[in-house]
Amino acid sequence: MLFYGTFCPNIDNWYFMTNNQTVTLLLLKTQIENFVEDPNELNREDILSRLNTLKLTELNEFCQQHPTIRKILALSEFDAFWKTQREAIRVKDLPQFRFRNSPRLSDMNITLGYLNYYLSLRYPENKSHYLQRAIFFHSYHAFNVYAHDCFMKMSSKEEGTFFELLSLLPSFEKEAAWLGTPAYLITANLYFKAALHLVKKDKALEASAAFQFVIKYLCLADRIESESENDIHNAYFSQGLAQSNPFKLSTIREMLQACIQSAGKYLDQNTIDIAMSSAKLTPLSHNVVPCHIKEPHSDIQQAILKDSPELIQLAMLTEENSGEVKLLNDSHLLFAVRHGKMNSVRYLLSVGLNPKAMDEDQNTSLHLAAITKNMGIYRLIQTASSELIKVKNAFQMTPIDILSETNQLSCFSNQEQLQARLETAILTEAMEDLDKCLQLGACPDVILSSGISPLSHMLNELNIKGIQLLQNFGASLALEDAKGETPFFHLLKKDCSFEERKNRHIYFRHLLNLGINGNHQNKEGETLLIQAVRRDDYHSVMFLLDQPEINTKITDIYGLSAMDYAKKAPDSKIACYFELLGLNQDPQETQENSLSSKLMHSDPRFFKTSGAAPVTLDAENSPRLR
Known part of the structure; x- marks a missing residue:
């Protein structure tokens, strides 16, 4: 006999769950955590719908198997x-x-x-x-x-x-x-x-x-x-x-x-x-109900819930200035994945947070993406750390096991007919059909017959809905096309209206905050700045030079920088602008002015990307100079 007072409740070891029950448990845990941390109407509907679909005996088992579920409920x-x-x-x-x-x-x-x-x-x-x-x-x-x-x-x-x-x-x-x-x-x-x-x-x-x-x-x-x-x-x-x-x-x-x-x-x-x-x-005793304490969100967590990389940066700056040490850590990536915050996940991966980090159930970010059925985030995490597909959690399940139990494996298989339908939807900009294709598992990271990726096409057309759809389903910002150009190469244009140009610049800054490399070079060694100078795109050049991340010293495969190309047309507005900024000065003078500028303008940025090492070639043998 087991007497009252000698019983110490813990997770039952005598009851064994099937894989399907385990996935249901993990999804329930994720949903109730999300609801408590972010009690919006959507999360409320999700958790109430989930609870009402469970039999009371099932919920009873989950409360016994997982203390966190019991405490939160x-x-x-x-x-x-x-x-x-x-x-x-x-x-x-x-x-x-x-x-x-x-x-x-x-x-x-x-x-x-x-x-x-x-x-x-x-x-x-x-x-x-x-x-x-x-x-x-x-x-x-x-x-x-x-x-x-x-x-x-x-x-x-x-x-x-x-x-x-x-x-x-x-x-x-x-x-x-x-x-x-x-x-x-x-x-x-x-x-x-x-x-x-x-x-x-x-x-x-x-x-x-x-x-x-x-x-x-x-x-x-x-x-x-x-x-x-x-x-x-x-x-x-x-x-x-x-x-x-x-x-x-x-x-x-x-x-x-x-x-x-x-x-x-x-x-x-x-x-x-x-x-x-x-x-x-005799004093009468009163029960003290053990309660799951809801800790207040940090500024970084609040920024993640708003899915804003810009606010995450601001929160980091605030904490640094206040002397606090609650800077970014791997738990923030798990938090962002669990809440399905795509932009935050992209940013946190770009600054080096580890997707291999685990939660209390030894779920990695890839497990959580599979549990929450977020195919876009799953693709991002898998691309960042493909070996995670073999990692088992505390319930001895890999992310692939979870995909299998939740009928998601078909979304990651190669479906040629679906991919052809995706391309048609992209080229005709049929958004509803594009959404359906992505929901069925079509991969957004492909090269179309036009030679560019779906995201590159949507950025070129500035189709905001298409861009958001592709990003939500995990489209890579770093996928190179046949020319070695990433999607953002197609964002800036020379001939467009003032309003369109403003929107393109806004979206470019947004992509910078998601962690793109603004100094990426294509197979010709060209950066976006070099391309803008060469096509005499004055507005894009001014915009790019205003971004602290942009490195003006990078040279292409012919050893020429953006400044070199600007000098070829001394009467152009671009050359005058370079001269105004002091970018056509001698190296020593440029360095002094650059140092002075940095001291005067200390606006913090978190995407400092060092430029590629300049390539030194014989300028006389360059076919473009001839």
Whole structure:
């Protein structure tokens, strides 16, 4: 027998979940964490939908298998859900009975406590496991089963066993903090049984002490009877106090009189008064509900929830200036992936956060992306760290296992017909069809027949909806086309309206904040700045030179920099602008001016990308100079 007070609840090892149940558990955990951290209406609908699709027995298992789920579901945010579950409980042969709310026990405790007690009756082979669970949720009925077991064993002829049982009785009093009067009545019954046994053994002093404890606990039960009305209703299925004692007495005063009468010579008025005074002086215990503490979000977490790399940078700067050390760490990447914040994931990967980091269940970022069914983030993480597909979490599941259980593997298989349909949708800019293709698993990282990627095409056309769709499904910002050019090469244009140019510049800054390399060189060694100078795109040149990340010293395969190309057209506005900025000065003078400029303009940036090493070639042999 396992006595109350010796039970330490933990994750059950006797119950084994299938892979499908494990994935359902992990998704539930993710959704409730997301809801508590970001209680918006979408997350609320997601979690309520998830909870309502689960059977109560399934939810019970998940609460046992994962402490985090149990703790979060105990929060006040889920009170309405548990109220509905409590009101839905039906007791066999008592069709009119309904459990009432308790001032001591939460609806979650009432519901899962009684459920596990019921399961202990239905599945006797696992009776002890279910009773332990029920006791954890402070089920009166499970508590009464243990008390009855003690009651029966008190008739043991072995004196050692009897006194061992007797030493356990004070622990039953502790449950009164959760169950009120019914718990005190159970304790009084146990002491009454002990007293009768001691009378038979002719142990007068011990019997007198036991009868005094009966008086004490009956008085304590009487003290809180009025505030225990609903607890009494629930404990005895609305049948009243007569169900609490072997004499079927319906009031505590009647129980007191019966006890005094049964005690006879073992209780005099003095000992009765002492017992009653002891009850009056005993402080009444009150339960302290263990609660999952919601820590306030850091500025970085708040920025991630807004999916804003710019705000993440600002939060980092604020923390640095305040002397705090809560800078970016790998947990922020897990946080962003779990919440499905694509822009934040891109940025956090670009600054070097490790996708191999694990949460408390040993899930990597790739596991979380598979659990949340976010194909876009999954592609990003897989591209950043492809070896993660073989890593197992605490439940011995790889990301591929999770994809398989959630019917997502087909989304990552090669489907030629789907890819052809994707290209048609891209070229015709049919957004609904593009969305459907991506939902079905079409890969956004391909080179179209035009020689560029889908994202490059959408950036060239400045199709914002198309850009967002492709980015949300994990389109790479670093995918090179046949010329070695990444998508952002197609963003800046020479001939466009003022409004369009402004929007292209805004989006370019956004891409910089997502971690693109603004100094990337194509196969000719050209940067975006060199291209803009060569096509005499004055507005793009001015815009690029205003970005601190842009390196003007990078040369192409012919050894020529953007400044060199600007000098070839000395009458152009671009050459004048270079001269105005001092970019056509001698190296030493340029270095001095650059240092002065850095001191004067200390605007912080977080995407400093060093330029490629200049290539030194014989300028006379360059075909472009000839």
